[in-house]
Amino acid sequence: MTLPPPPPGSVPPPNGFQPPHGGPSGYPGQGFPSQSWQQTPLQPRPPKRGNGWKWALGAVALVAVIAVTAAVTVSVVDNGDEGGSTAASASPSTAAPANSDIASANDTGPVAVILEDPSCATQSPVISAYAHRTKNGWEKRDPAVAATEWTPDVRAQHEAAGQAFRDAADQLIVSAKLTPHRVMRELYEQFIAYGRAYADSVPTYTPVDNNLAVAAIHAADAIDRICAAIGYGSAGARGPMVPTPPTPSDVAPVREPSDAQKLLSEPNPVCPEWISAKESFGTNSASWAQISPDIPAVEWSPEQRKINDDVVPVMNLFNTQLSALGRQSENPTLRDFADLAVQYRQAYLEALPTYTRADDHLAPTSIRIAALVESACRALG
Template sequence: WKWALGGVALVAVIGVTAGVTVSVVDNDKSDGRGNSAPTGATQPSGDSTSDIASANDTGPVAIITEDPTCAAQDPILQTLANKHRNAGWDKRDAAKPASEWTPAVRAQFEEAGKATRAAADQMVPLAKLTPHRVMRELYEQFIVYARAYADSIPTYTAPDDNLALMSIGTSSAISYICGAIGNGSAAARSPLVPPLSAPVRVAPVGDPADPQRFLDKPNPVCGDWRAAMDQFGRDIVEWNKTDPAIPASQWTPEVKALNESIAPVMSEYASRLQELGERSGNPVLRDFADLAALYRRAYVAAIPTYLPADHDLTTASTRSAGLVGTACDAVDS
């Protein structure tokens, strides 16, 4: 099961090799990024004693229509991408362990590791600034997995590449959430998506400067999560061949029929992810599941009046779901 990171401007720049495997292929050809001010999901009440803006966000995950961190994350990730590319890390052989590296390859990985760690450190203030709990959790997971990958380089083995894929997945989810903010699709489609119920519990607020992995041991839903993603990937093969740059007003009858037929499949997939998130017993995993489900439903709601900007919604969903699968791989490997 794979995510198609190739063809997406941000992810391609971040330096994923053409052969890197990631989760479900999802027609990812959009490239928007948002530069916005806060509101969106559940607004925190603003605990003046805390420097974490989302500390009081205990409500349901929702489509994020504004976030003050979107402008800041973009240059951080662009710089990281450029450094990875300049080091040649985007063409790395992820299967070869450090014990088999030439001096040139070792230098390549070490340079990429330094850039990755620097980006993680720069994300800490953004994790504190965002008013949305789920965005903070995405930033925190980028930070912890990026640092873990950098730490793995001296004794790197193939399974450690899952750490790199996690940093890519989380940063990509952030980017496409911000893309949907910046191009207006999040605000346009969020009123069409029924709100979720507030969770019974949320993960305790920790220190964004020293976050912990949300999966540090195998979770019972990992197998079912992979199976759901595999099935969804098979279900959308034909839809995946359509051009996301063409608006609904210009669809042929065949493309229109295909999109209408895929809508219930996507809705069922969203419900399945939500159910697995709830069953996981892991509040961060549940938040990521809810995030993936909501953005998938937002795309479904957009289908009758689809515009190219709406593709950031489905890509944000794919990245959010995919990072859970990669986190499962990281603990299982």
């Protein structure tokens, strides 16, 4: 299904929510079938409608969010909730210092659909600005052309895009600290790590480095769509229907988001199977992807209903594969992403019998998270 936000008046966003902004397109053809929503990780979206956050009030809203979240941070740390980061392994006892300003520092619980998150307001203008800055011709780049073959104009586009990634990475450190959810922080950290890595690669860019940009793009879009699912109510409506996975035996150690590390620094044995599973899912769900998300379940034609019925076992198989591969990876952050992708896809499956336009962000969240892991695998060559 395609991914633009609901049309004006269909599902009004609540106060303080800004829908996904869109951003630079990634590298088409990396495990996605020909559907446009699957080829390009981020697409332009209309400006926010209705009574959402106005830019004129942005500074005031941001101060308010930070003030409220400060109390959340103290509460989360004192109550000993969850923890985690992007490193490969850690002891269950890993925790941030008692005075940590990372709200998710003690989040060690199971990953689930996120029902609310104060960092959504702070990430919104940052991702919007970075998306705008990378629409300078860079979004139409040929990723197969190495830096040694760039014209001066193309080099300038890449350098500007690299700086946009770097600036957004620096600005999202605040959001990474604000979120009380370990896995949401890990998504921020992956944008930070891969965005910086791409910026660093620009002077000597080779085609494999495009995967660094694509990984960052997928992380940003996953964050945006998690916030969209919260804002449009689908997370709250469908998330509680999904069984919670077991509490992990360990989580990745907490580190400062400013020192975020890439998901994979060396090849992981599950990468080939992950890529293969995702490519197969794209092929086997191609008919489903063509159905407009604007059509609620009560208005599906018999053919559309059959297509949606037929995609259920395809999605269930993909969930089973990702869940197993996450555990086999022995990488706590990759396992968290596998669990999060499964949770959002299962929420979409729960929504299917009574699907409405508001549910459209659930499956794409899962797809973007799976694509982030795929891109991290491909970035290693």
